[in-house]
Structure formats: structure tokens, C-alpha cells
Amino acid sequence: YEGPDLDGTEANHKPDRIEGIAEPNFAETDVSESDMLGLTSFRYIFKWGINDFGVGADQMVFERHNRPNDEGSFFDESQETPINFVEQFASGLFPLHKGLTERISMSELHSYEVLAGLNSPEHSAPALFRLKEVVQLIYETDYRFAQPPLMPELTADPADGKVYLSWDNTSDQLTRDSFAKNINDFEGYKLFRSSDPYMADPMIITDGYGSPTLRKPIYQCDLIDDYKGFADYGEINGIEYYL
Numbered sequence: 001y002e003g004p005d006l007d008g009t010e011a012n013h014k015p016d017r018i019e020g021i022a023e024p025n026f027a028e029t030d031v032s033e034s035d036m037l038g039l040t041s042f043r044y045i046f047k048w049g050i051n052d053f054g055v056g057a058d059q060m061v062f063e064r065h066n067r068p069n070d071e072g073s074f075f076d077e078s079q080e081t082p083i084n085f086v087e088q089f090a091s092g093l094f095p096l097h098k099g100l101t102e103r104i105s106m107s108e109l110h111s112y113e114v115l116a117g118l119n120s121p122e123h124s125a126p127a128l129f130r131l132k133e134v135v136q137l138i139y140e141t142d143y144r145f146a147q148p149p150l151m152p153e154l155t156a157d158p159a160d161g162k163v164y165l166s167w168d169n170t171s172d173q174l175t176r177d178s179f180a181k182n183i184n185d186f187e188g189y190k191l192f193r194s195s196d197p198y199m200a201d202p203m204i205i206t207d208g209y210g211s212p213t214l215r216k217p218i219y220q221c222d223l224i225d226d227y228k229g230f231a232d233y234g235e236i237n238g239i240e241y242y243l
Helices: 058-065 126-140 170-174
Strands: 041-045 086-090 154-159 162-167 188-191 212-214 219-222
Touching: 041 058, 058 086
Parallel strands: none
Antiparallel strands: 041 086, 154 162, 188 219
């Protein structure tokens, strides 16, 4: 972010697109434009389908998300009762003229945090804010997600009682990830062996529920740098990715 637009329309809470004052890098040309329509209401709905909050109850849902005379919006802060509920998000009010497209972007993040940290003066929620950092990066890179490295060309040379495997350096030399600001973020190789066409044989690493989740490599090599050990993000039911 290099500062507000020079025409003075940025950060005025309006998605300006009027002839002569349209903002640069607007709408489809810049996902992270700060005047994108924002979240103005978040509500918990209980007993979905009852009390006329179900599908088709347009007027009741509208009134639930909008205060009269522009008095502000509704934000339900927390729901601590273990019960089924529906979450509703809203953005408005805004005009939608014929032929005009407005864009809304939002994310919903969930994490498991230590209760003592949440109740502390710092309201510590490291896992949640790590997720927020990842989502923010996805958003600012126009929804370009992390991509796998380029596939190397693998060669198998049979020998007496063994097979020699070799591969070229396409992955570690030519990989560029737009999600990571177009840098080469290649870290290493893992080699798996299987006689199953779906690579099911090495799928022996289970999660906390005992379900096969990850493949165990027969060989792994890693770039010598500061990235090592278990990743402190992206946990899958108790499994952390080993770097």
C-alpha cells in the first residue's frame, strides 16, 4: 500500500466510480482497493426456518441487518452457547445501478486457542492471527493461492538389484510463486514409493483421529536455511507439516 489515491476519494467508505473521479486500480483491477464494500452487519440466527428468518423472508432478514435512518449496523460479538445456529453477513446499504458491479470480499476464520490466553489482558490468539495473516496475503495477491513447485523430470536407471533415480533441477531453480511475491520458495524434495496407482501405500501417517492423512517418504532432503522442524501453522487434526 503506497498511500491514499490522489483524488481524495479513497477511504471515504464509498466505492466511487463516477465519471471523472473513478479511483485508479479500482474494482476488478485491484482486489485490495480499500473502498471495496465492507462488512456492515453480522448476526447469529437461531431456530433457522422458524420466526420467519428462513429462505424467502426477505423483509424480515433485511430489517434484522439494517437500522432505520442510518443509525449504524448490527454486530453480534459472540455466541458461547453450544447450539446449532446460522451466521449471516451483510453489506449495505449501497446503490446498485443498472449495469454496475460491486464486489464484496470476506473471510471467516476459526482456530483452537488456549483459553488462558484468550482471557488474558493481551487476548492472545496466535493461531487465529496466523490464519488472518495468510488470508490477508491471499487477498492482497488477488486470490492467488500458494502453488506447488514445478515438476522435475524423473529418470529411473535399472541396475543389478537396484534402481538409480535422478532428476533435473527444474524445481529448485525455476520455481517462482506469485503468492509469495514471485520469489523462489523451493525448500526440498520428498521421495515416495508405491505400487498403488493412487499412491495409497505410503499413506500411513494418521491424524489425531486415527485417519490416514499424510504419506511417509522413503527419502527427504531439505534446503539448508532457517526453515526447519515442524511448521507452527496449517495443523491438520493434530498433524503438523515437517520441514
